[in-house]
Amino acid sequence: MNTFDQVKEIIKNSNNIVFFGGAGVSTASGLPDFRSATGLYNRKNNSAYSPEYMLSHEFLINHPDEFMKYIKENLMVDGIKPNACHYALSKLEKMGKLKGIITQNIDSLHQDAGSKNVIELHGNIKDYYCMNCGKNFDLDYIKKYEDIAICDKCGGIIRPDVVLYGEGLNQDNISYAINLIARADVLIIGGTSLAVYPAAGLIDFYRGNKLILINMEATSRDNIANYILQGDISKIMEKLVEDDDEK
Numbered sequence: 001m002n003t004f005d006q007v008k009e010i011i012k013n014s015n016n017i018v019f020f021g022g023a024g025v026s027t028a029s030g031l032p033d034f035r036s037a038t039g040l041y042n043r044k045n046n047s048a049y050s051p052e053y054m055l056s057h058e059f060l061i062n063h064p065d066e067f068m069k070y071i072k073e074n075l076m077v078d079g080i081k082p083n084a085c086h087y088a089l090s091k092l093e094k095m096g097k098l099k100g101i102i103t104q105n106i107d108s109l110h111q112d113a114g115s116k117n118v119i120e121l122h123g124n125i126k127d128y129y130c131m132n133c134g135k136n137f138d139l140d141y142i143k144k145y146e147d148i149a150i151c152d153k154c155g156g157i158i159r160p161d162v163v164l165y166g167e168g169l170n171q172d173n174i175s176y177a178i179n180l181i182a183r184a185d186v187l188i189i190g191g192t193s194l195a196v197y198p199a200a201g202l203i204d205f206y207r208g209n210k211l212i213l214i215n216m217e218a219t220s221r222d223n224i225a226n227y228i229l230q231g232d233i234s235k236i237m238e239k240l241v242e243d244d245d246e247k
């Protein structure tokens, strides 16, 4: 049996699958991958600052107007829809096979596809709050402003509820993710170069022997996987959850 068929069989036989995903999951939807050759970090921009610095806590504090402008131009992409990978995972959850999705993405495409149990390690670009009083705001409110949005309650600066460089991850999210991974029968990791810590370190909590890695390119951690599938994750996931009777 080839690897694809083996993995399909594993998914078919498990009801305790956990998915850990990165930027590659959203690239088929047209969102830029951060670290690949064509990704955001390698794109030329018209600023004197690096993308990493423009997405840092320090940059938000020192240049809030430029920070928000950068966020709006590069991360708040309109009209982006979930792809076949998002829908495949949503289907697995509805079938009672997938216990949770842990994602490094901030685009909420998993929820748009109907997934319920989604842990967003880096927050969500659709949620905002006032840095002064903590009041929550949605995307519609933010879009009324050209650069910095101002709180209607206290006049404070509003920021996205995402984890920036120089900021720590939410500890409740981390604990919950560790718990899911440690209990998982099958762990599917997809669309991530596994380069970002501590998020990538989470997978070390997996205790099973069905670790499936799905990626376009080889990663530095390929050796930890029991099964490796290389290629477009949206196509692979779609085929993996496809009912053979539907063909």
Ligand SMILES: [Zn+2]
Binding pocket: 130, 131, 132, 133, 134, 135, 151, 152, 153, 154, 155, 156
């Ligand atoms: Zn406020």
